[in-house]
Amino acid sequence: MAKKRENWASKIGVVLAVAGSAVGLGNFLRFPGVAAANGGGAFLIPYFIAFIFLGIPLAWIEWTLGRYGGQFEHGSAPGILNAVVRKPWAKYLGSLGIFGPLFINFYYIFVESWLLGYVWYAISGTLANASGAFPTMGEFFSQYITLQIQIMGIPAALFFFIITLILNFAIVFFGVKRGIERASRIMMPILVVLGLIMLVRVLTLPNISQGLGFLWNPDFSKLLDINVWFAASGQIFFTLSVGIGAILTYSSYVKKNQDIALSSLSANAANEFLEVIIGGTIVIPAAIVMMGAGQAESIANAGTFNLGFITMPMIFGMLPFAMFFQIVWFLLLFIGGVTSSISLLQPGISFCEDELNMNRRQSIGVLFFVFLIMGLFSVYGLGAGVVDEMDFWAGNFSLILFGTIMAVIFSWVLGVDKGWKEMNRGGDIKIPVIFKFIMKYITPTYLIVLLILWVALSGWNTITMKGIESSPFKPLDSPNITAIIGDIKNPQTQNAHTIRNNVSSETLLLIDNYSDTVKTSHNQQILKLNELYTIRGEEFITEDYTARFMEIINIENVPAEQLENLEALKNRQFRKVFGETYRYKTTYERTISAVLADLSALITKEDFYLDNAFDKAGFSGDTLRLIERYKDDNLDKADIHKLNRFIIADTFGENLSSMPQAEFLGFTVNQKRFISFMRIGFLILLLIINIIIGLFWKKNKLDLKLQKEDA
């Protein structure tokens, strides 16, 4: 502990670094979607209430605890909490402040690398060509993240991940002052300038008031919905980067008498500028202006990745200077991502340096190795739900829990009076006294309620994996889809007959026309496509390709506009699956996607079991048990969907899996089982972090030192 810890060189440096930590994809993609879906302008009421009672106080608390811990030469959560609480158990609570940033970054850097990849493809013009239509843009994104697009002989997603990882570590390698602070001082102004360019471009679009109207017109009825308040609180929590442990570490490098009150508020203000003003103006309004008001709902509900990687490149592709705006957009997001990910690296580095007595070179080396392994786990496990799981446990659960722990420790363990004094020491502004009351009572209560609400509204279902069996059928669920098509074409059992009667007429037409010729024709077309890929090399989407794509659709006599009018497309589940599989081009593939989409639509039919007569002899024990519970009126919506899925799967026996399957490293795995193993793995890693903490504390006799200090 004898080595001297670094300090920030300037106040503006730390403000920009913390603001950079907070500004990320959520500002530009998550906020507008959440706001539009939760009352538009009216959403701003719970949002600002959460900002004042939750975000601002919690940020001040985290800054205070961090600077306090820094005085004792601790920069990571275990050391800081131990120094604050002065009890041996506190350091183990702090392990969440290591687990959170590490696990968020394990997938965040991967997602960030997509942005770098897209910058590259925007510069090369590939993106401008691909952004002509939803199917091509969607296909490009899908193929990029599933490692099918190659660059220099390796998957492009892997290539850009490695570059992004090296870039991140290169920045933190130079330390807090020469690395993070300098990078933030360069990148944050660039981020603001790029954001302003996009803002001006969007605000000068014709009919922009339409788009702004969708985002800002208040719908006050939404304020009565508890989910809206929950969404607003969640957005504030995530956007300000509180509860992760990054601010805790950053502020540990603040000098003892240096201001934190104004710095924290400034960082929050900068984040709000980039979120509400810039983020709120770009995505949704531009999308609605360019794609029409009729698409408003689907755009708002498209999800963060669809908005960022499919919708937005298409929108900028429609504008003059498409390539320029695509580059600006993805560069903007990439810089936002880098400033966040370096802040998430620092708690781990600080833990290695301050608690494990490693030097910077050693800590960078160890963490780079860990990140490479876990990052590759994200790269290759994306389809199996690895990223979703990490996001859930580190990016949601750990975040809210650790935020609550910090608020309680500050107000009730350290004591709000002592904490208040510490917070205001060296302050360049005087924090209004009302916040003392807010921090003692309102913020901890708010957080505890938020934690309970989060578990009740969304967390519990994910924890128990409820609803996973009611997910739609994917190609992986069916090892022999042609056998299923054959069963529906010529049903041999009563249940197969029932399924046939429930299939849409459009799909039935495809099934009844299915023959070996269809498969042969498919193989021939795949060969033609492969030829095309070979000709184009690693350049995936080109004008030639788009033309070829349209040609194939026309050959099949199923123009896109005709597909959109199909009756079956009114079923949401059907649309989802069909949308995902629409990229298939041949009749064979279209038949498969139509069959899977139809079977998936049946899963969502509430009265599917009641409306049909099934032969129970073919049902498995699980299905029969669900039927018994159904008779007792003991099934909720998710269970009914699960029953439907089981019935359909039982009908086709081993040709269709009742449990959703996933692909990991080329193997097909049971998704539920895979997630269970992954969770055990996460727990083991958390346990290892705690063992390391315990061992090093013991080795350095830190608990003993603490006792002596107290005595």
Added chain:
Amino acid sequence: MKKILIIATFVFLPLFVYGLRIEQAPLLWIISPKDGREVSRSFEIKGKVAYIDDKPAFNSVMINIAGVGSFVVDVDGNVWSKELKLPYGKHTIEVFGLDKSNKPVFRTSVSVITELRMSVGGWIFMVFAWLSIIALNIFTFTNIFKIKEEKIVEPLEIDTMDE
């Protein structure tokens, strides 16, 4: 700065409260099926009676909106339907006059465009949010740069004294 904040509060708070009271702008335009001209901007249900062009449509009507659903307003003004939400775009609305036995006695149809536009409430919310955030940024960052200058002076004085 304090004065600016106080003035801003007094100017924007009433606007903000006013914004809360403003309902969403009418979203329906009725277009004449003959020449496509706008004939009405109000198609709405006031109380329990359906109005087209600010006049009660019929004593008893059934209104069907293709692809969305239908509802009936009976002679007593009761609306027999769930809430209908029109997606943005063009819609054809069929209006049936019903006799006591619920048989249609006549029928007419109109085209309706549900238009998305920024309402006054929307503008107020946007301006309020933007100005609040800009004011907070001006307050914090001017202070940061101001204090930085002051603090450069202080240590110099101390250093000089030490020497």
